[in-house]
Amino acid sequence: PRGGCAFYAKAVLAEAAGVAAILFGNNVSETEALRYTVAGSEPGQYVNIPMLGLSGATTQLLFDLAKATQDTVIATTKTGRPDRAVAIGSHLDSVPFGPGINDNGSGSSFNLELAIQFAAKRVEFANQVRFLFFGAEELGLLGSKAYVQHLQDTNIESLRNISCMLNFDMIASPNFIRGVYNGSSAAPEYGQRVLDGSTVIENLFTDRLEAKKLAHELTDFDGRSDYGPFIANGIPSGGLFTGAEVTKTIEQRNMYGGVPYAAYDPCYHQACDTVENINQKVLAEMADAGAYVAFQLAMAKDLDAL
Numbered sequence: 001p002r003g004g005c006a007f008y009a010k011a012v013l014a015e016a017a018g019v020a021a022i023l024f025g026n027n028v029s030e031t032e033a034l035r036y037t038v039a040g041s042e043p044g045q046y047v048n049i050p051m052l053g054l055s056g057a058t059t060q061l062l063f064d065l066a067k068a069t070q071d072t073v074i075a076t077t078k079t080g081r082p083d084r085a086v087a088i089g090s091h092l093d094s095v096p097f098g099p100g101i102n103d104n105g106s107g108s109s110f111n112l113e114l115a116i117q118f119a120a121k122r123v124e125f126a127n128q129v130r131f132l133f134f135g136a137e138e139l140g141l142l143g144s145k146a147y148v149q150h151l152q153d154t155n156i157e158s159l160r161n162i163s164c165m166l167n168f169d170m171i172a173s174p175n176f177i178r179g180v181y182n183g184s185s186a187a188p189e190y191g192q193r194v195l196d197g198s199t200v201i202e203n204l205f206t207d208r209l210e211a212k213k214l215a216h217e218l219t220d221f222d223g224r225s226d227y228g229p230f231i232a233n234g235i236p237s238g239g240l241f242t243g244a245e246v247t248k249t250i251e252q253r254n255m256y257g258g259v260p261y262a263a264y265d266p267c268y269h270q271a272c273d274t275v276e277n278i279n280q281k282v283l284a285e286m287a288d289a290g291a292y293v294a295f296q297l298a299m300a301k302d303l304d305a306l
């Protein structure tokens, strides 16, 4: 969770000829962001931050505000229109209680592999692809918020250069569902552009899963991962999700197999979220659908329409 993954991803991407990779210039500093969250707290002071996605008194985390820093890694394809960029996001960090292999080694290893394979492709992309490896998602989407904020601060136009965003956060859950973000379920205040564009992306995912005869369903599009700051700024988004702490229904058991009344990921945010926690088959299926949609969007000549 603390930098090692970012340096590894940066090093791997530096070897890939077709992309340019950087560590996000303004490092995502938990210090800054938490000071913002916890009004009045000072660097060096310990504060309690309720963990995102968990409830209960035991799920609190202590931070030394002075010491914590997390990086976001950005890699961009060398071809494709930079003013029609397709962002592909995953978070690199985990909760401190565990290694975070499904959450979110699964999404980040997919994103890294996608960047390597796109970099090796001898095609001209129509649209630039931006592979974003966010830090500090678990602390309240800090990396993605900082990135979107940075684009806005630099120049509002630079935010408009991102045509859409795909997010991959937990795509190998052991007791999985095959979830596609429900593009039309974003709160209406996000606006018609988000609703329409996200529905187009949702349909690309469901078309691919249907073509592969893989059962799937729509899942919440409530901003509970790094696409949140993007849709909040009018950027159509989509993504895949195989489930976290919610329990499987009988109906979902009939669709996907697995164990009803058990969590999709019984090791969610726990020490047992190790390599053993990964369902390799569903990871490959999600990776296929993710790569397909990413490639369709990267090659689309009419992305303004999103």
Ligand code: PHE
Pocket (backbone or CB within 6 Å): 052, 053, 103, 137, 138, 169, 170, 224, 225, 226, 241, 244
């Ligand atoms: N963002 C959540 C986490 O990292 C996981 C999640 C992803 C939950 C997508 C719901 C939808 O813990």
Ligand code: ZN
Pocket (backbone or CB within 6 Å): 053, 095, 103, 138, 269
């Ligand atoms: Zn998490």
Ligand code: ZN
Pocket (backbone or CB within 6 Å): 091, 103, 104, 137, 169, 170
């Ligand atoms: Zn996550």
Ligand code: ZN
Pocket (backbone or CB within 6 Å): 206, 210, 216
């Ligand atoms: Zn369908």
